Amino acid sequence: MNPPPDSIAVAAPLPDILPPVRQRGRFVTMLTRHPTVTAGSIILLLLAIMAIVAPVLFTVDPTALSPARRLRPPSAEYWFGTDMLGRDVYSRIVYGARVSLIVGISVALFASFTGLVIGLVSGFVRWADGIIMRIMDGLMSIPPILLAIALMALTKASVGNVILAITIAEIPRVSRLVRSVVLSLREQAYVDAAVASGTRTPMIIWRHILPNTLAPMTVQATYICASAMIIEAILSFIGAGTPPTIPSWGNIMAEGRALWQVKPTIVFFPAAFLSLTVLAVNLVGDGLRDALDPRFAKRF
Amino acid sequence: MLAYVVRRIVATVPVMAVVALFVFSLLYIAPGDPAAVIAGDQATPQDIERIRQTLGLDRPFLVRFGEWVWNLLHADFGTSIFTGLPVTQLISQRIEPTLSLMAVTLVFAVVVAVPIGVLAAWKAGTLIDRAFMAFAVFGFSVPVFVVGYILAYVFALQLEWLPVQGYTPLSDGIRPWLANLILPAGALGCVYIALIARITRTAMLEVLHQDYIKTARAKGMSEGKILFLHALKNAAVPIVTVIGIGVALLIGGAVVTESVFAIPGLGRLTIDAILRRDYPVIQGLVILFSFVYVLINLLVDLAYIVLDPRIRY
Numbered sequence: 001m002n003p004p005p006d007s008i009a010v011a012a013p014l015p016d017i018l019p020p021v022r023q024r025g026r027f028v029t030m031l032t033r034h035p036t037v038t039a040g041s042i043i044l045l046l047l048a049i050m051a052i053v054a055p056v057l058f059t060v061d062p063t064a065l066s067p068a069r070r071l072r073p074p075s076a077e078y079w080f081g082t083d084m085l086g087r088d089v090y091s092r093i094v095y096g097a098r099v100s101l102i103v104g105i106s107v108a109l110f111a112s113f114t115g116l117v118i119g120l121v122s123g124f125v126r127w128a129d130g131i132i133m134r135i136m137d138g139l140m141s142i143p144p145i146l147l148a149i150a151l152m153a154l155t156k157a158s159v160g161n162v163i164l165a166i167t168i169a170e171i172p173r174v175s176r177l178v179r180s181v182v183l184s185l186r187e188q189a190y191v192d193a194a195v196a197s198g199t200r201t202p203m204i205i206w207r208h209i210l211p212n213t214l215a216p217m218t219v220q221a222t223y224i225c226a227s228a229m230i231i232e233a234i235l236s237f238i239g240a241g242t243p244p245t246i247p248s249w250g251n252i253m254a255e256g257r258a259l260w261q262v263k264p265t266i267v268f269f270p271a272a273f274l275s276l277t278v279l280a281v282n283l284v285g286d287g288l289r290d291a292l293d294p295r296f297a298k299r300f
Numbered sequence: 301m302l303a304y305v306v307r308r309i310v311a312t313v314p315v316m317a318v319v320a321l322f323v324f325s326l327l328y329i330a331p332g333d334p335a336a337v338i339a340g341d342q343a344t345p346q347d348i349e350r351i352r353q354t355l356g357l358d359r360p361f362l363v364r365f366g367e368w369v370w371n372l373l374h375a376d377f378g379t380s381i382f383t384g385l386p387v388t389q390l391i392s393q394r395i396e397p398t399l400s401l402m403a404v405t406l407v408f409a410v411v412v413a414v415p416i417g418v419l420a421a422w423k424a425g426t427l428i429d430r431a432f433m434a435f436a437v438f439g440f441s442v443p444v445f446v447v448g449y450i451l452a453y454v455f456a457l458q459l460e461w462l463p464v465q466g467y468t469p470l471s472d473g474i475r476p477w478l479a480n481l482i483l484p485a486g487a488l489g490c491v492y493i494a495l496i497a498r499i500t501r502t503a504m505l506e507v508l509h510q511d512y513i514k515t516a517r518a519k520g521m522s523e524g525k526i527l528f529l530h531a532l533k534n535a536a537v538p539i540v541t542v543i544g545i546g547v548a549l550l551i552g553g554a555v556v557t558e559s560v561f562a563i564p565g566l567g568r569l570t571i572d573a574i575l576r577r578d579y580p581v582i583q584g585l586v587i588l589f590s591f592v593y594v595l596i597n598l599l600v601d602l603a604y605i606v607l608d609p610r611i612r613y
């Protein structure tokens with residue numbers, strides 16, 4: 001075959017296989033572009049590790065009483081001092097992280113799932129929509145903390161009941177969110193197209209509706225997690241939450257309350273941990289909201 | 301317009317009916333025997349039986365519910381199991397401190413939050429904006445009782461500017477009344493300020509891109525007039541809405557704040573009722589607070605007519 005004349009430019013031959021489009025680093029890009037998510041996640045990860053490996057973090061039994069060593073100030077032996085029953089406040093706080101994290105995560109999961117189901121039913125079953133939404137309106141007009149208090153007054157104090165009470169208080173908000181997303185999605189052309197081509201409703205929900213509810217649900221779940229942690233602490237603080245035998249941040253503060261003018265550290269150490277944890281969750285939530293909703297991100 | 305007002309007022313009836321039904325049926329749907337839970341661990345069978353009769357658990361659900369609602373409509377909230385006093389009497393004895401706290405907080409929060417939100421939107425993207433919004437994230441994250449303890453520690457214990465705890469009735473003069481309420485209102489207002497400031501900023505950003513703002517600028521109108529007369533007025537609907545919704549935060553937070561600052565209000569009544577498992581009192585308080593919340597949001601809805609004459613339903 002004759003070589004082409006010099007005057008004609010020849011493109012370089014294509015390689016047999018095109019290099020794959022680089023998918024690497026989408027997750028990493030998101031983390032660097034949204035530093036708040038990264039910061040919040042790191043704090044939460046550290047707190048979670050702390051809660052899991054609590055027994056080896058130089059802690060003693062958080063419920064061990066030693067009346068002889070009551071109300072010690074923070075020292076090398078008792079990092080955060082001791083409370084009025086001589087218990088080591090540092091150990092109690094490290095173990096207390098377990099309650100906050102378990103309550104926060106459980107409520108976020110249970111409330112999201114239940115709210116998702118209720119919201120889907122409400123968005124797709126016309127006759128049920130009116131009834132469900134009137135019930136949700138009613139539940140939403142009871143302030144969440146009061147609703148949780150009323151529920152706790154009728155059950156025995158336990159972590160499980162705290163989770164249940166806060167979950168019930170949070171469900172209406174998720175249901176409303178899912179319903180509004182479903183109603184707006186149902187107007188989309190691709191859903192009309194799916195209906196026109198004979199796709200069954202469960203398949204439409206699975207393929208077109210559910211994936212699109214995921215982003216707003218994730219953001220909502222982080223906010224629920226933050227609010228559940230605060231409500232748990234409030235319930236424990238006023239004596240209607242986690243039983244006093246289990247160390248939780250709210251309980252530690254409740255016990256320190258009587259003496260806080262003399263020994264403010266007993267209240268301030270758990271308060272600092274609680275605030276830091278909720279702050280971390282909120283940072284993740286705000287970052288995710290900006291990352292998952294580009295319309296929102298552009299404006300802010 | 302009258303039709304809208306009437307329709308909106310009528311719409312609160314089913315909402316309150318659901319609240320009443322829910323609060324009432326909790327007694328029946330709670331796992332286990334509520335009479336036994338309320339009576340506590342040391343109760344004798346006679347105690348449990350007495351409570352069951354007081355609560356009417358021995359009679360059919362619908363009959364009891366009908367009676368209970370009928371009494372509610374006649375301002376009879378039942379009788380406290382622990383004290384034997386009418387719930388309405390207990391509530392009316394304690395209502396002043398709570399109303400004072402909520403009213404002072406509401407005014408304080410709106411006065412602080414709206415200018416912050418306007419300023420943040422005006423300076424969007426600058427350091428001022430970032431600082432305010434960072435403050436808002438903190439406001440959401442630090443629980444109300446933590447803010448309360450920090451404020452009390454700094455301003456009452458260390459600086460000794462204000463009283464640490466307690467409440468002085470309004471009848472003893474405005475100054476002592478306000479002095480006792482400043483710290484609790486500051487603590488309670490924190491989350492509320494964060495919420496209102498954020499929404500104000502979002503709503504203002506939306507409005508500031510509108511053409512009529514450009515027109516106002518082109519006319520040479522002063523920035524202050526543009527921001528507060530033209531922009532804020534048009535951003536008012538979402539702001540007022542969130543002020544109404546946020547009252548739920550105030551109610552929940554008031555219970556805790558009163559406990560931190562030893563204010564003898566409805567929050568204390570709630571906590572005492574929980575510790576004694578005095579369910580009629582809890583029922584009465586939940587109904588009352590929900591009613592206040594629904595009423596405030598009704599007022600918010602009616603305020604739309606004034607704020608945005610385009611809204612017609």
